[in-house]
Amino acid sequence: MQELSFANKLSRFITSWFFLMLVWIAFTSTYATQELLTGAFVSGIIAMFSVPFFTCCDLSLFHPVKIAYMIWFLIVFIKALILSNFDVAKRVISPALPINPGIVEFKTQLKTNFGKMVLANSITLTPGTLTIDVIDDVFYIHWIDVQTTHPEEAFTHIAESFEKILLKIF
Amino acid sequence: MKKLLVIVLLAVLGFYTASTFFDIGFGSPHFVKGIDPVKDIYINQTVKSLNVPNAVTSIVVNFRGFDTLGEVTVLFLAVTVLGSVLYKKRHEVGERSVLFSASSVVTSGAKLIFPAIILLGAYVFIHGHLSPGGGFQGGVIIATGFLLMLLSYESYSVSHKALSIVESLAGITFAGVGLLGLLHGGSFLHNFLPTGVMNSLFSGGIIPIIYIAVGFKVAAELTGVIYTVLNEKGEGNE
Amino acid sequence: MIYVFYIALFFMALGMIFSLIRFVKGPTAGDRTVALDTLTTIGVAAMVLLAYMFHRFIYVDVALVYAVLGFIGVIVIARYLEGAL
């Protein structure tokens, strides 16, 4: 991450500027000129400082195909989230506490840390699973209702639907 | 025995304080009759002559701005004292604040959130006169952003020199703006800039300037505090 | 409409009580931190709802900052429990 060409830097800078600007507008919730100018200035400075270390993505993020996949991912994710909540609700309310917890592991093909992070977060928020540790490309997952301890089967159960999409984005 | 004494003492103190405050009453103006409390003047003048929506900000920065100068100084002193109490030798280059990095999930999440946290801090102190919050709170948020990075990465470090430069410059700005007011309007911290239009960003004269200075100063100071304390390793009695 | 808010606030108050019970009971540090985390989230939600009930938009800022700082607090404790500090 140290050796970045100027074009690369610029594209990262613009990406993070764009996102920070969005965040700023959301914070202020107005379109007054003063606010926008100040926001552009502040987020420009922050983006400039964060280019070498903090930015994740460059302009290729805005490729239409990627955006379409992102939306698809969001839909899948929200569906899983809602399902998972009803799952949790069911388990919490039922007097017998139907759980069979355990830890399983599987391997992922995602290469970037960001991809892993998004995958981990999605796993955490989806039915009955919680990411515990990520060592290189091995995910340790706490599963509230263990159905299999075999890595590959566990993978198909838990993460396949997300990873398929994430591989396209990252 | 001592416990009993303390409990009796505390009971007396508590009873006395509580009865005093019960008598004062909660939820209604409690001032004695026949005076006009300063808070009415503060609230009215906030709109009339300062053009600032947030009355707390106008009190903290303008009406009672001297207190804020003192408050900033207290923090500055706390940093100095902390350094003096915990000071050993100069920190070696590459000394780490944490033993090992967090998992890659946390680190990359921190990376993603960090600019947003800094932006939030900047938002809080730039909008100190429009919304709740202000220089101090914004500074704390920025400092906690740095704290997140310091905690997540083993090799992340903050330059002490840069911190103290920022801190000094911000402090000088605050005191300097105050002295400019003295030169310009005849009294320290006098609001010598035009107050602008209510509810817009560039309003309130010197209030935003002071709050931005306070924000930078507090951010630098608290980052310094956190860094100093984090690098204080417990091993080894002197 | 207002009754909806009342019910919601009531549930949140109950939730706070349960989290605090877990905090007091929780055998390990992890349990207590989970309770703290839950308390933070409930607090954020309650703040947003209360802001709406008071009809003050600017109060949402507080909830935002509260969310950020609660998150960092939990991370601090987690890192301490990991033994990384």
Next chain:
Amino acid sequence: MSTILQIIGGFLILVGSIFLFLGALGIYRMPDVYNRLQAGTKATTLGAMSLILGVGFLSPSWMMKALILIIFIAFSNPLSSHALARAMHIRGRFPKIYSNNAEEYDAYRKVEMSEKKEEVKS
């Protein structure tokens, strides 16, 4: 139109508060840390998100701030619970079923940590 928004908003708020409560109940009822984390994280995340979204529906001018809050919560909550779970894992709390060898993981962590400590001391 606004009535529809009101109804949606009220519903979301109600659902959100119930989920928040269920999350708290979950951390109260569940038997060990990981299960508590499961219940706590998922239910409170969705609960808070839907409640805030409901408020956003009730007054649309708040929507942008509500959205940024939701995004933030969606990012930060799983992160913090992951950090916590990992901390507990490293401290050596293992549930009954463990697909891999728990001792292996433990040993891995111990070696790694002692290496780090050596490095710092030297």
Next chain:
Amino acid sequence: MIYFILIAVLLVLIIAAAIYAVRQKDLLYATLATGIISLILSVLYFLLQAPDVALTEAAIGVALTTIIFVITVRNTVRMEDESDKKEKIKSAVK
């Protein structure tokens, strides 16, 4: 009415957390309890129409004070020392 219940619940929670903070032998848990006091206090300030103070309390109490306390616990000991009573008895016997 609901405000009343909410405030009452928060007040009870604060007192419970404070008692816990003072009585708990494990200093880390006591520290966490101070964090909880700040958290609840912040909501309470919010209810008392003081958003500025709520922000400050959240900022200081939850993040900063907690981290400094935690680091102090890290640098010192985790458990409160209980040995003094025995030693007193010993010295009295001698």
Next chain:
Amino acid sequence: MNESLFSLLNYGVYGTAVILMLIGLYGALIKKSLLKIVIGLSVVDSGLNLLIVALGYYKGGTAPIFSPAYLAHPQLMVDPVPQALVLTAIVIGFGVTAVALALVIRLYRHHGTLNIDQIKNLKW
């Protein structure tokens, strides 16, 4: 909110604040651990801040921040002065706490314990 319940809050809020201070003072005076003493002091600070903020609250008031809807009704605002004072007090309390904790670390370095009975001069 009806009147009788509200008058109960008078006792509730002030009482809680005072009890908080008393609990903190109890911790600071009775407990043997240095860190516990500092925790007690910070609890005292919390109680005091609650007391001050409660002093500034008016029934049915709103925060002293003007928005277009409240421009014509300054009498609806709660008292901003205690809030401003509490801001300063919180910051100062944090500074003192930080210094105290630094001293705790230093004392631990010297004595290897946090028990004040084993630290010579701190016995009362």
Next chain:
Amino acid sequence: MVGSPVLFIAIPLLAAFLIPLLGMIWKESVRIVPGLVLAYLLVLSVSLLQHVLAFGPIIEIIAGWKPPIGINLVFSPFSGFLVTLMLFLGLLVWAYSYRFKRNVEYEPALKYFLMLMMLITGSVGMTLTGDIFNMFVFIEITSISAYGLTSYYKERNSAEASFKYILLGSLASTFLLLAIMIIYSQLGTLNMADIATKMHLMKPGYKVASLIFFITALGIEAEIFPLNGWAPDAYAEAPGPVGAAFAGIVVKAAVYAVIRVIYTLFDLPGAYQFLIVIGIITMVIAETAAIRQEKLKRMLAYSSIGQMGLVLIAFGFGTKEGIYAALFIMFNHAIIKSLLFFSGSYLAYNSTEKNIADVSGMAKHLPLTSLLFALGAFAIIGLPPFAGFWSKLAVLTAAADSSLWLIIALVLAVSVVELVYYLRVVNRVYFFKKEEDMEPQKPTVNAMIVMLILGAIILLVGFYPDSVTGLLHKASSDLMDKSQYIQHVLSAR
């Protein structure tokens, strides 16, 4: 207008923020700049004092808001006198510790001088301010720097002393805030003059409550009896010059605050008797404790507490003569106790255990320092040709005017006690032999000059007391005239 009183606060703060920057460029500046600042402020305060004596108090308004709204600073003859005294002592302390034992390295020196400067600034602010909450802020500034300075030597005892101080200091700030909030909840204002005009509207119960909290809080800083647990340790464990700064600057400011609160804010008739009672208790207990001390600095600390008790008694008379006497004691005590701390710290430094028993025969090794210590000891006891005599005499005459004969007897008895324990030290220094040979640590040149200046002042005041009495009379009449103070403050433009 010669200058503005706000500069007393603004310039040191500006310098404090600037010093870390300057230190990066030129290391010596961390030592020099504080001295320059203090010297400038001393000149400013002397010129302002002259102006004030001629034309009446200067009221400085901050942020352009008139007193009940904004904060104001009052530079009256009384506060001006104290500020000048504090700055003078501060300058001397600075000069004394210019290259004091452990200040040689860069980082410690930076912190030491910053804290010292802020200590003085906080005390000056406490004296000048006309707003009770602002006073709280300055008290906190003073205390935090005092905590830092107490634990400046990284030894176990100093950390313990500092921790004790923090404990009591936090209690003090809690009580102070409670008192302030009680007053605010009733009168809706924080300005001292405004409070004073409205005080009669307050219910007596609240008045008593807030006064009790005020006295408790300020009593901790001013070393009033049951609350002075921190003082001996802090004095004994802090670096020598800092002990002088505590005795001469911090305590003076705290006593000023007590007096300002009782005289100006409250009009309770019982408060004066209360002052006398706590003054007597403080004095008697401190002096009897001083006689039992083993360590030199602790003895000096207890002596200092006893003197503060005397000051409180003199203020408690409530008459103009009483205030005059009290001010005279404050002046003398500041000068003399500083000399004692300055010289005593070299005596103690050269003894192994810092005990009184160890200073035997020091006169042979450090003749001039010992001589100055003896001079200070005689002066503070109140032997005739020295400065302390006149102040004790003033107390006695004031007591006689109020026909409080018991107090006269007490003061005389206490003087005998003081005579005993100071003579014990002087006796050891001059007439005991040291067993082993030693290589004494000689005072540095700047320390010697400082001590000589202080000795000269003691002799000067001793032989020509008129050189200060005029000023003291004006200052005391200023404090007595409450209505004039209120009028001045509230009519400021």
